[in-house]
Amino acid sequence: MSATSHDCVFCKIVAGEIPADVLGRNDHAIAFADLAPQAPFHVLVVPLEHHEDAAASAAADPAIIGHLVTLADEVAKASGNEDYRLVANTGAGAGQTVFHTHLHVLGGSSSMTETLV
Template sequence: MSTLYEPTIFSKIIDREIPADIIYEDEKCIVIKDINPKARIHLLVIPKKAIPTLFNLKPEDKDLMGHMMLLLPQLAESQGLKGFRTQINTGEAGGQEVFHIHIHLLGN
């Protein structure tokens, strides 16, 4: 995977340099279980394109982000959830720890 940004733990997972519990994968994104879950089900939906934060999104990223949003209810249903929360932390002040956009999907 080529990137304009420094490799993150997520890009290393995507490149299979670091193991992870992969729930789903397609050509645009990968979904893994969070290693420090905050709910019974806590998944991370991660684009394969390395984009550090929402501040770095470009108009050409709208299809990628739409793809990830449409995937969320499918993932929730596959995990047996009747409802769920999503969270995107943006920037250090917003609680972001890994600077590669990702969506948290949480449910009990």
């Protein structure tokens, strides 16, 4: 996969072509507020390099996922969210709508008690 995709909205945010409410950035990823939040705290963390989904990023370089989780943790805690949920949708059937790897960081709600296992 290429380092960027010209028609990818997240690549355009990474490049500064589309404004975003950026909450954090490091050498590998950027974190910004979701435009349609599903929780009181809802941030997206995306790698600077374009890959279609989390599995593609891990296949290209497993460290990418570690960089995303590290930034997610930093941004969540800086915003007062010691407890949070990370979600990575992989594929349209799982709800992925932007095909650039990203983590949803969700927090700030005591009602997030659903167990998936």
